[in-house]
Amino acid sequence: MITLPHHCEFLSDAWIDEATGYLRRELSRQGEGLTGQPFRISGRFVNAPPHLKQPGDVAQWTATWDGETLASTRDFTTQADLVAEGDYQASLILAQTVGALAPGVMTGAVHELRHLHGADAFRVSSRVTAPVVRDLIGTLHDHMARRTVENPDLAHRARRLGLLERIREIEANGYTVIERAISPEFADTLRAATLRALLPHNTFQLQWMLYHGTEFERIVQNPLLMTLIDASLGRGAVIASLSAIRRGPGKGLIPIHTDHSLVPEPFPEWAVTGVGVWAMEDWTAASGPTWIVPGSHRLRRDPRPGEGLDKGIPIEMPKGSVVYFTHGTWHWQGDRAEPGERVTLHSHFNRGILRGLEPKKVDVQMLHRNAPRLGEMLGEDDWFDKLTAEGRDHLRARYMAQLHRFTDKRKHALLTGSD
Ligand SMILES: [Fe+2]
Incomplete structure (x- = not known):
């Protein structure tokens, strides 16, 4: 254990x-x-x-x-x-x-x-x-x-959740899609909760969505997306930000980029950051979806001016799906030709050794109404930022080192078919 x-x-x-x-x-x-x-x-x-x-x-x-x-x-x-x-x-x-x-x-x-x-x-x-x-x-x-952890055997978990091919796609293309990862009913609930938080003056984007209600505590712990995050960023990955975007018709407002903030080129061969974007309506090319350049993570750098737009593909997926991209994959927000608004939640994680974009506020009641998975992504289970008069938190340091070793071993077994 x-x-x-x-x-x-x-x-x-x-x-x-x-x-x-x-x-x-x-x-x-x-x-x-x-x-x-x-x-x-x-x-x-x-x-x-x-x-x-x-x-x-x-x-x-x-x-x-x-x-x-x-x-x-x-x-x-x-x-x-x-x-x-x-x-x-x-x-x-x-x-x-x-x-x-x-x-x-x-x-x-x-x-x-x-x-x-x-x-x-x-x-x-x-x-x-x-x-x-x-x-x-x-x-x-x-x-x-509130004491029960996620199954630490990444290979067993990924197979039981049907995610082996999704993890292979992340390695090959820098991104993948899990279609209908949540029910259409929960997608509707999330959309309403997001609009409840996005007051009229928040015309575009709102951060810190975790603190806007229990719906967001549920989605941020989604076991399918978290399995992809564990496979690419390792256990103990922390919330970089949980943000909402709503947008109406017109040109896309976010140009081609990677999600690497101040990471020097060449980017590491291993993933440092990853984002899962939840669709709360059906995504088509006309609805202004995320566009991605498959395989661009292998270049290990940001796109140069004017580069990449001819190689991108629109992410088309039904309501309740999530697209996850990592490794510095190039992407941008597409143009929206349809009327109405596109509402999304962006579940952005960093490898546990990095800081997030949002300050983490550890609310004891929030932890009390959730499994340890939520504490893990708020940095509760590792030894960073923890010190007592006795010195470093060696218990958490040993635990996280063991968990990383087991996760790496089981990921290797999964991808080589030796599990
Ligand atoms: Fe991005």
Whole structure:
């Protein structure tokens, strides 16, 4: 296991120990209300990452409260009061969603899961009726979600999420597109939330979108885009900026450029920065999409005046898709021939050794309502900028070094087919 001591991997031994400890504490604390109120919860998740070393790569767990004592085992039973089953990687997004008792939160997360993976990727049945039991299971879920990390096995994760070819495209062309990475319904929600934040005087662009609502906390942690970012920028990549752009008809307003700010030429062979642009309407050549020069990352420099425009292609993709470009790939904002407005969110990340364009404001409530993934991109999990009277944060330094090594190893295995 590669985690910080206050985090754990979904259904690892450490995860089960933490969940069992939480239940024991709460059952002891709330004893009177739950005495004589037995319940059993059980889960079974297939295609778990091999490093968890579960038989047949099936990770399962059952907790039984008989009204007086709690038993926690690696068994699974469909006879439990709450039964959850699914694909491990697909279901991980639910295991990382905080807000089990908040209206609409889990429903929204399940909707996105099924949009990507289908109805059978996760199933849950419950016959829990006692409010005290329902509330305990809900708070257990949240307690674990805010500790549950992303699957650190990049190769396993990329294959389960269907992203192998996308990662190959990034290496070959400097960019890729994930079509319909979010549901059209979530794209509509995001568009409305973006327009809510973009007041009339913000006629073009607004930064710091992370701090404008929980919709933005969800999109910035999107597991598909984050897998591409992990593959190109490494783990511990930090938010450079989360910005919104809205634009109406007319000529494109951003000329051809790379996203390298003050990076000397020749650019490094490895990616230092990457941007995912979320489309909240269908993108066509007429709607003013991003244009990209495929393979321009291999030149390792900015375009010279007048260069590249004849080699660009428009990124056409349906609503809810994301285009991700990195490595200093040349791109620009196209002309819009259609009426109406194009609204986009730009999820810009830097390799963890670099600063961002926006100051990071670590809000303890924001961290509390999210999985550790959000803290990672705000610099909470590495040792940069951290020092105590005892000296450097060696715990985080060791953790991030291990995570980088494992990620590099698994990326190599993925791209060579030896995983
Ligand atoms: Fe750009």
